[in-house]
Amino acid sequence: MTAHTHTGTPTRSTGSLAAGIEARAATGALAGAGNKMDAKGVKVFYGAKQALKGIDLEIPDRQVTALIGPSGCGKSTFLRCLNRMNDTIGIARVEGLITLDGQDIYDREIDPVQLRARVGMVFQKPNPFPKSIYDNIAYGPRIHGLASGRDEMDEIVAKSLQRAGLWNEVKDRLKEPGTGLSGGQQQRLCIARAVAVSPEVILMDEPCSALDPIATAHVEELIDELRENYTIVIVTHNMQQAARVSQRTAFFHLGDMVEVGDTEDIFTNPRDERTQGYITGRYG
């Protein structure tokens, strides 16, 4: 861990978290309409090297947005801007405007710690904590004080595991270490862990790259269900997956966003020839 560039004071007031949840309830009325997040002219530098060259992307509420593009084009970098995970990389510098429900997330007022409770993240490699399955899920709710008692916590854990489609497999072994699960189960555990803090947006960076086809199908089903309650941004290298799970697709290339549109359109009728080349497998 190195020094933060953006990190504000790492304190947390549940007040503003609650405000966020209320705001979400308000926008819930016009489900599907409006943008949950909005990026304008986002540039990212790693030291002197520019990784993103000005990205404009709207992320609609309660939809799945897929980010595709060749390796090294900046998909993960962009994803990490959305919950300020880039703050944990010492040399990373972010420019431009990113809003969540109309509020600039790089504003001085915003505490990245609170932001990450609202914008959760699932990583490419499953990374369960070396704790029991139960404690893995309870970790987030505990630090955010989401449960007022033992029973409530049990309920959150059970519900999150059910959401992630893992409940039936682990309900009898909640006390066993999370690291003892199979790769696919671990990844679903990580998704359950992210869901447990009831974020508004879930960012997934190649969540299926370490999984077999069956586990992948599980996770895709899960994403489809989560869409009802959450806004999802997913990075994937698998074109079929992007086509299956997402409503909107953005194509990244060499730090630029080349094209964005409804998934249907992008896959049937791409406007840019680079997009066409990539999705038909001519390169990348």
Added chain:
Amino acid sequence: MPVTLFLAVLAALSFAGFQLGRSRAVASAGGRLSSLHSVPTYHGFYVAMWVGLPALILFAVWGGLEGSIVNAMVRASLPASMTALSPQEINLIMVDVHNLAYGNISSRVADPALLAAAEHYKHLRSIGDGALAVLMLAAAGMGLQYARQRIQPGLRARNQVEKVVTVFLILCSLVAILTTVGIVLSLLFEAIRFFNKVPPLDFLFGLQWSPQTAIRADQVASDGAFGAVPLFTGTLLIATIAMAVAVPLGLMSAIYMSEYAPPRVRGTVKPILEILAGIPTVVYGFFAALTMAPFVRDVGQSLGLSVSSESALAAGVVMGVMIIPFVSSLSDDIINAVPQSLRDGSYGLGATRSETIRQVVLPAALPGIVGGILLAVSRAIGETMIVVMAAGLAANLSGNPLDAVSTVTVQIATLLVGDQEFDSAKTLSAFGLGLVLFTVTLCLNIIALRVVRKYREQYD
């Protein structure tokens, strides 16, 4: 000196063999190097091995036997007046013969018989050297011939060379292992001698330690009491104080360095801490005896406590300072080995840095840190110099950190310093203590290494 000459010649021959083997292998491949089973260099090593090794083995065997054979022959040729003497005296005479032969000063007036024996000795030695040279050359030549003939593309030269290298490496590690075994055995035998004089139970559970015994019958001295409990408690007390200082400070600085410090600070603080680890313990001892102990005494007195001028507290605190870098650099490594992905996972859920450290990083690193601390404890128990200088020699049975106490290592050091009689219980008791110390630190190290290894497996 013929030895260096022999070896130089042998090395040159092996080198020539290497060149020859390599070029012959190239030639035998007929331009298609890929048809060789092993690359030409291995053929070179193969020939060099056959040239060098048999001759070297011959040289070693000869070196081991020649001396005693020549000695026996010279001894047989001594005049009857000398062979009639006792074995010890004959040995002395043989020493003189050696000295005369090599032009050293001998202890007695050279009589003609002795001079003749020396001449005889020199003569035999030179014959032996000559014979060795011839034999070694022959062995090298035969090896060369044999290896040369076997060079052909299909020769598995690489496998054979590597087999020899393996054997060589095994021999090297055997030396280290056998040395250790030897040390343990000598410790054990001396300790057994001690336990013949003092029953083990008295030693392990006795409450009185005063090892002074009368060496001569007319001396006035106590009878000697060999109850080691005061030493064990003293060791424990000082080690506990040391760990109480070292563990919190070391761990905190490790956490600061690995999780909070900006790279620039880390870049300066870490080397400084490591320099601390390089200071000889004697220097820490000065500091403990001249600065820390008086300071503790003065502070104690101003608080109205009676503090002896050599206190366990002073020694323990300084020892703790000595161990800080050990604890901190081990913990730092272990904390750094916790995968970044775990931290990312925690931050991704909206955890703060301190929550992440307390609830994810430290629990994940805990087994490794415990292992590191156990290693540090075994260092604290084995440390001698600081305690010798700061804690004193009085083997008091006391749990009060302001008293003077003594430790196992200090007693071993003082028991063996100076001229000693090696069969008195006093001297032998050092080996008894040594055995206990060895057993305890060995157990600690085994447990610690197990814990650390188990932890490593978790993330590899």
